[in-house]
Amino acid sequence: MGYLMVMSLSGTVMTGICALIRGWRKHKISARSAYFLAKAAILYYLIPLPELGERYSRMLMYVTGIGSRHVSDFSPRWSYYMIRANGDLYINSYMKIQYMAATIWILGAVSVFLAELLAHYRSGRRLVDCMDEAKVSAETWGIRRGGRFCHIQQRVTVYRDVPDGQDMTFGLFRPVILCTLKDGKKQEEYALQHELVHVRRVDIFWKMLLRLATILHWWNPAVWYLYHDFERLCECSCDEIVLQGKTEEEKKDYLRLVVIEAEKVKKGKRKSENPRWGLGFELGKEARRIEERMENAMRTKKWNSAAAMLLVIVLTMINSATVLAYPKVYTETQKEGVSEEIIEMELNGDSIQFVPDDASEEEAKKDRGYIVRQIQVRYEEQFTDIDGNIFPVNDITNENMYSSCSHTYVSGIRSKHGKNKDGTCTLAVFYAERCSKCSDVVMGNRLFVANFDLCSH
Amino acid sequence: MKSIFSITNAEREVMEKLWDQKESIRQSQLLTLFEEDGKEWKRQTLNTFLVNLEEKGLVVRERRMVKAVYGREEYNLMRMKEEIDHMYGGKLSNFVAAFTEKNGIDEEEAQVLLKILENK
Numbered sequence: 001m002g003y004l005m006v007m008s009l010s011g012t013v014m015t016g017i018c019a020l021i022r023g024w025r026k027h028k029i030s031a032r033s034a035y036f037l038a039k040a041a042i043l044y045y046l047i048p049l050p051e052l053g054e055r056y057s058r059m060l061m062y063v064t065g066i067g068s069r070h071v072s073d074f075s076p077r078w079s080y081y082m083i084r085a086n087g088d089l090y091i092n093s094y095m096k097i098q099y100m101a102a103t104i105w106i107l108g109a110v111s112v113f114l115a116e117l118l119a120h121y122r123s124g125r126r127l128v129d130c131m132d133e134a135k136v137s138a139e140t141w142g143i144r145r146g147g148r149f150c151h152i153q154q155r156v157t158v159y160r161d162v163p164d165g166q167d168m169t170f171g172l173f174r175p176v177i178l179c180t181l182k183d184g185k186k187q188e189e190y191a192l193q194h195e196l197v198h199v200r201r202v203d204i205f206w207k208m209l210l211r212l213a214t215i216l217h218w219w220n221p222a223v224w225y226l227y228h229d230f231e232r233l234c235e236c237s238c239d240e241i242v243l244q245g246k247t248e249e250e251k252k253d254y255l256r257l258v259v260i261e262a263e264k265v266k267k268g269k270r271k272s273e274n275p276r277w278g279l280g281f282e283l284g285k286e287a288r289r290i291e292e293r294m295e296n297a298m299r300t301k302k303w304n305s306a307a308a309m310l311l312v313i314v315l316t317m318i319n320s321a322t323v324l325a326y327p328k329v330y331t332e333t334q335k336e337g338v339s340e341e342i343i344e345m346e347l348n349g350d351s352i353q354f355v356p357d358d359a360s361e362e363e364a365k366k367d368r369g370y371i372v373r374q375i376q377v378r379y380e381e382q383f384t385d386i387d388g389n390i391f392p393v394n395d396i397t398n399e400n401m402y403s404s405c406s407h408t409y410v411s412g413i414r415s416k417h418g419k420n421k422d423g424t425c426t427l428a429v430f431y432a433e434r435c436s437k438c439s440d441v442v443m444g445n446r447l448f449v450a451n452f453d454l455c456s457h
Numbered sequence: 458m459k460s461i462f463s464i465t466n467a468e469r470e471v472m473e474k475l476w477d478q479k480e481s482i483r484q485s486q487l488l489t490l491f492e493e494d495g496k497e498w499k500r501q502t503l504n505t506f507l508v509n510l511e512e513k514g515l516v517v518r519e520r521r522m523v524k525a526v527y528g529r530e531e532y533n534l535m536r537m538k539e540e541i542d543h544m545y546g547g548k549l550s551n552f553v554a555a556f557t558e559k560n561g562i563d564e565e566e567a568q569v570l571l572k573i574l575e576n577k
Contacts, residue, residue: 165541167556169553195554204552207554252577262557265557289558291570291573294574
C-alpha cells in the first residue's frame with residue numbers, strides 16, 4: 001500500500017511540475033518538451049519509487065564506499081513490518097491486511113485495464129473486417145525501428161480513401177491507419193504524416209500506460225488532469241514534428257485541413273455533441289483546442305532532446321530524493337515462540353552491530369551491511385525481561401531455594417558479554433526464562449552474536 | 458453498446474442472398490435458394506432470422522415479400538462508420554490516436570478558426 005501511495009504522490013508532484021513549467025514558460029517551451037515531461041509523469045504513476053530509492057542507496061555505496069546495506073540472512077525473523085515513529089519502533093500488526101488490500105487493488109486495476117484492452121482489440125478487428133468488406137484500398141508499409149546494426153521492421157496497414165469517419169491510428173504491434181478521402185494529394189499527405197508520427201512515437205502505448213495509471217490511481221485528481229491534458233500535448237507535439245521545416249503557407253494549409261476535418265466529423269454525427277449556451281458566440285471546447293494547436297504550430301520554439309532528457313533526470317532526482325529520507329522498512333518472518341513483547345523489547349534497547357550466527361571470522365570482518373540493534377548491557381551475564389528490567393545472572397543457584405520454589409517463570413533474553421584483549425567485545429543473546437521467585441534462569445536458543453569493534457560497555 | 462449493424466453469420470448469409478436480388482423476393486423463394494446451396498433450413502428458422510433483421514431495420518417484409526433496406530455497399534459503409542464511431546467514442550478512445558478532435562466543430566466555429574488562421 002505504501003508503494004502505491006508513493007507512486008501516486010510522486011506522479012502528482014511530477015504532474016504539478018509539468019503544469020507549472022508549461023504555465024510559466026508557455027510560449028518558450030515546445031509542445032514536444034511538454035509531451036516528454038508528461039510521459040515522465042506517467043512513468044512516475046506506475047513505477048514504485050522506493051525501489052528506485054534502494055538502487056540509489058546501493059549506487060551511492062558502490063561509488064563512495066560508505067553507507068550500509070541490509071542483510072537478510074540473520075535471525076530472528078518476524079512476520080510483522082516494523083514502523084519507526086517518534087524515535088520508537090512499532091510493530092504493524094495490520095501488515096497482512098494491507099498486503100491483501102493492495103493485492104486486490106492492483107489485481108482489480110489490471111483486470112479492468114485488460115478488459116478495456118480486449119474490447120479495443122475486438123473493436124479493431126471488426127473495423128478491419130468492415131474495411132475489407134467495404135473494399136477500401138489497403139497498403140502495407142514497413143517502418144524501420146532501431147539503429148544501423150540492430151533494427152526491426154514494423155508493419156503498418158494503411159487504409160486510404162476511407163469514405164467516412166476520421167483519420168486515426170489504432171493498434172500497437174500491428175498499427176492500422178485510416179485515412180479519409182481528401183480534396184487533394186497534399187492534404188492526404190499531411191494527414192498521413194501526422195498519423196505516421198503517432199506510430200513512430202508509439203503514442204498509443206503511452207496512452208495505454210496513462211489509462212492504466214488512471215485506473216490504478218482513480219481517486220487522485222492529478223492523474224485525471226494529466227489524462228485530459230495528455231491528448232492535447234500529444235496532438236500539439238505531433239503537429240510540431242510534421243511542420244518542422246515547413247514554410248508559413250504550408251503550416252497554414254495543414255492547419256486549414258485540421259479545421260476542415262474537424263468540421264466534417266461534426267457533420268457526420270447524429271446529434272450535436274457540443275451545445276452552446278448564451279447569446280454571444282463562444283468557441284466550444286473542441287474549437288478552443290484547435291485554436292491552441294494553431295497557435296502552437298505557428299509559433300516557432302526550439303526543441304532540444306538532450307535538454308529535455310536532462311530536465312527529466314534532474315526532476316527525477318529531486319522528486320525521488322525524498323524516498324531516501326526514511327529508513328527502509330524490512331520484513332522478518334517470525335521464529336516460533338517469539339512474542340511481540342520480546343520483539344519490541346529487543347528493538348528498543350541500545351545500539352549495537354552484529355553479524356549473522358553462522359558468519360565465519362573472515363566474513364565478520366568484511367565490510368557488510370548490518371542491521372542496527374539495541375540492547376542495554378549492565379552485567380557480564382544478565383537477564384532482561386519483557387518490561388526491560390535487567391537482572392544479573394549467577395550460575396550458582398541456591399539448591400534448597402530451587403527445589404522448594406513453586407517457580408513463576410517470566411520470558412525474556414539472556415545476554416553474555418565477553419571483553420577481548422584487543423579492546424573489542426562480543427555479546428551473545430539467547431532466549432531465556434527467569435523465575436521471579438528463585439532467580440533461576442533457563443536458557444533457550446541463541447538469537448544472535450554481536451561483535452563490537454570497540455567495547456563501550 | 459451493441460451495434461445495430463452487427464449481424465450473425467447466418468443473418469449475413471440471408472443478407473447476401475437478398476443483396477444478390479435486385480427486387481423483392483418471396484420468403485419461400487429465399488428458402489429454395491438456401492436449399493439449392495445445401496442449407497436445409499426450416500421455414501421457421503428462416504423466419505426467425507428475418508424477424509431479427511427486420512427489428513434491426515435491415516430488411517422490410519410486406520405480404521410475404523422480403524427486401525433489403527440498404528444495398529451491400531451502403532450497409533458496409535454504415536457499419537464501418539458505426540465501428541469508427543464506436544472505436545473513437547467512450548473508453549476505447551483511450552487507445553486511439555487521431556488527426557483532429559473527436560467530437561468535431563460546427564460550421565460557425567470552423568469559419569471563426571479559419572479567419573483567425575488567415576490573420577496570423
